[in-house]
Amino acid sequence: MPAKTNNVSNMTTRNAALTGWGTYLPERVVTNAEIEATVDTTDDWIVRRTGIRERRIAATGETTSSMAIEAGKRALDQAGLSVADLQLIIVATTTPDELCPPVSSRVQYGLGATNAAALVVQTACTGFVTALITAYQFINSGAFPNALVIGAETLSRFVDWEDRSTCILFGDGAGAVVLEATDGACGLHGFVMGSDGSGADEIKIPAGGSVEPATVMSVASEQHTIRMNGRAVFKFATRILAMAGQNAVVAAGLTFDAVDWVIPHQANKRIIESAARSMGIPEDRFVVNIEWYGNTSAASVAIALAEALDSGQIQPYDKLLLVAFGAGLTWAAAVVQPEPVTSSHWHERFESVVLSER
Ligand SMILES: CC(C)(COP(=O)(O)OP(=O)(O)OC[C@H]1O[C@@H](n2cnc3c(N)ncnc32)[C@H](O)[C@@H]1OP(=O)(O)O)[C@@H](O)C(=O)NCCC(=O)NCCS
Numbered sequence: 001m002p003a004k005t006n007n008v009s010n011m012t013t014r015n016a017a018l019t020g021w022g023t024y025l026p027e028r029v030v031t032n033a034e035i036e037a038t039v040d041t042t043d044d045w046i047v048r049r050t051g052i053r054e055r056r057i058a059a060t061g062e063t064t065s066s067m068a069i070e071a072g073k074r075a076l077d078q079a080g081l082s083v084a085d086l087q088l089i090i091v092a093t094t095t096p097d098e099l100c101p102p103v104s105s106r107v108q109y110g111l112g113a114t115n116a117a118a119l120v121v122q123t124a125c126t127g128f129v130t131a132l133i134t135a136y137q138f139i140n141s142g143a144f145p146n147a148l149v150i151g152a153e154t155l156s157r158f159v160d161w162e163d164r165s166t167c168i169l170f171g172d173g174a175g176a177v178v179l180e181a182t183d184g185a186c187g188l189h190g191f192v193m194g195s196d197g198s199g200a201d202e203i204k205i206p207a208g209g210s211v212e213p214a215t216v217m218s219v220a221s222e223q224h225t226i227r228m229n230g231r232a233v234f235k236f237a238t239r240i241l242a243m244a245g246q247n248a249v250v251a252a253g254l255t256f257d258a259v260d261w262v263i264p265h266q267a268n269k270r271i272i273e274s275a276a277r278s279m280g281i282p283e284d285r286f287v288v289n290i291e292w293y294g295n296t297s298a299a300s301v302a303i304a305l306a307e308a309l310d311s312g313q314i315q316p317y318d319k320l321l322l323v324a325f326g327a328g329l330t331w332a333a334a335v336v337q338p339e340p341v342t343s344s345h346w347h348e349r350f351e352s353v354v355l356s357e358r
Contacts, residue, residue: 015187016139016147018338020081020178021306022074024067024152025293026056032168039164046168051269055171055294057156065097067174068152069110075306076111079178081146083111088147089118090135092127092298094327095154096120099208107150116148123195124203125265125326127151127298128175132322133334136188139181150176151302155295158205160225169267170226171294175302184340189319190252191334192244199236199329203228233329237271240331242278245323248333254319256281259335261314265324266290266300275323287313297326309338317341 031054032043046052058067068091076083089108096103104118121131128151135147152174161167207223208214218224241264249256256279264272269290276283287308296303301324308314316339323333 013140014142014181015184016136016179017182017184017186017340018177018336019180020075020077020079021309022071022078022176023303023306024070024074024174025303026058026062026067026172028057028059029054030057035168039162039167041164041168049268049270050169051272051288051290052168052294053291056173058154058172062154062172063097064093064095064152064154064174065103065106065110067154067172068093068103068107068150068176071152071174071176071302071306072107072111072148072150075148075176075178079180081178081180083113084115086111086113086116086146086148087144088135088138089113089116090121090131090147090149091118092121092123092131092149092151092302093153094122094124094127094297095158113148123298123326123330123332124328125267125295125297125300126324126328126330126332127326128300128302129322129324129332129334130193130330132177132336133188133191133193133332135179136334136336139179140188146178146180148176148178149302150174151296151299153297153299155226155297158224158226160222163225165230166226166228169295171296173293173296173299173303175299175304175306177302177306182340186317186337186340189254189335189337190248190250191332192247192251193332194244194330196329199232200327201229202232202236202329203327234268234271236329237267237325238274238278240325240329241265241271241275241323244325244331244333245275245279245321248321248323248335252335254335258319259285259321260318261285261287261308262321262323263287263301263304263308265326266293266304267295267325300324314338
């Protein structure tokens with residue numbers, strides 16, 4: 001069993017390039033029309049109040065770890081990084097396979113990443129941005145040369161499908177990115193992270209933890225499903241997205257004008273529109289895919305980022321503002337530039353995309 005040791009005195013500051021990305025979305029699409037058939041709601045209400053048209057739901061046998069592994073493999077392939085060389089895996093999730101062991105160990109084993117340390121970040125929907133910022137720290141400090149950062153959720157297993165105020169919102173999926181140390185001018189330019197535990201009861205899964213372990217009563221009363229004060233969260237979200245975004249941009253020494261794309265947590269289209277107004281950034285500079293996936297919690301920014309990179313919507317040298325909020329209450333925002341302007345990795349990739357499209 002390889003031991004992980006890092007000699008702090010040997011650490012040097014490095015930049016990190018984002019060299020690979022991938023997603024995994026379950027095949028099963030659940031439309032608003034299908035939800036209409038089970039609870040008192042309408043497609044029109046859901047679209048108007050949230051922007052969501054459909055979401056993906058994991059099949060029996062699909063789990064947070066299986067989706068994380070698939071997204072992780074795709075990101076490693078894209079980066080051309082051998083799994084044997086991978087040093088660190090961080091999995092952000094609120095819906096691990098089990099409370100114990102950490103789902104990151106299942107992901108590490110499933111990938112065959114025998115030389116990687118693995119850990120979980122659990123800051124709810126903020127998770128992927130928190131995990132990405134954390135991974136940058138390990139690479140910037142010289143502690144690790146690379147990292148695989150994954151956001152993965154199986155929220156459908158924690159939703160009360162009879163509660164119309166929550167079951168319309170959530171979906172399953174995973175997104176992943178690979179970071180690798182580089183001397184090029186790119187990486188994490190600035191970030192903020194925050195927590196306000198006074199709002200801890202606004203979104204929660206009350207039972208199944210040490211406060212209320214599973215009992216026949218807790219299961220019968222659906223206490224193992226998501227409970228949410230939608231209006232309070234909405235208010236918090238509209239305020240914090242703009243504030244966290246602003247603070248991260250200031251930490252990067254920039255202004256909103258210098259941000260090419262904002263990739264916000266996909267919780268509600270109206271929250272994103274409100275943040276765009278507060279930031280004074282046109283909505284067409286926001287990456288939005290909530291229509292197709294709903295709120296995939298810790299996976300949402302990861303999926304949006306990976307899809308925008310994949311489609312070429314985001315250019316390699318663009319400055320991106322990633323910003324998320326969630327249960328806790330928590331928030332995080334980061335200004336990142338995936339790669340230096342002159343990166344050969346990206347030029348090769350984009351040339352091959354252009355050639356294959358001819
Ligand atoms: C949940 C949310 C979509 C509800 O939308 P809203 O416009 O705030 O709706 P309200 O909660 O004010 O409810 C308005 C009415 O719609 C009803 N309603 C709620 N869900 C409904 C649904 N699916 N279909 C039809 N009506 C619904 C309510 O019962 C309420 O009826 P009433 O006025 O008769 O009491 C919205 O509050 C939200 O997105 N909040 C943030 C949630 C979030 O981001 N969570 C994840 C954080 S990471």
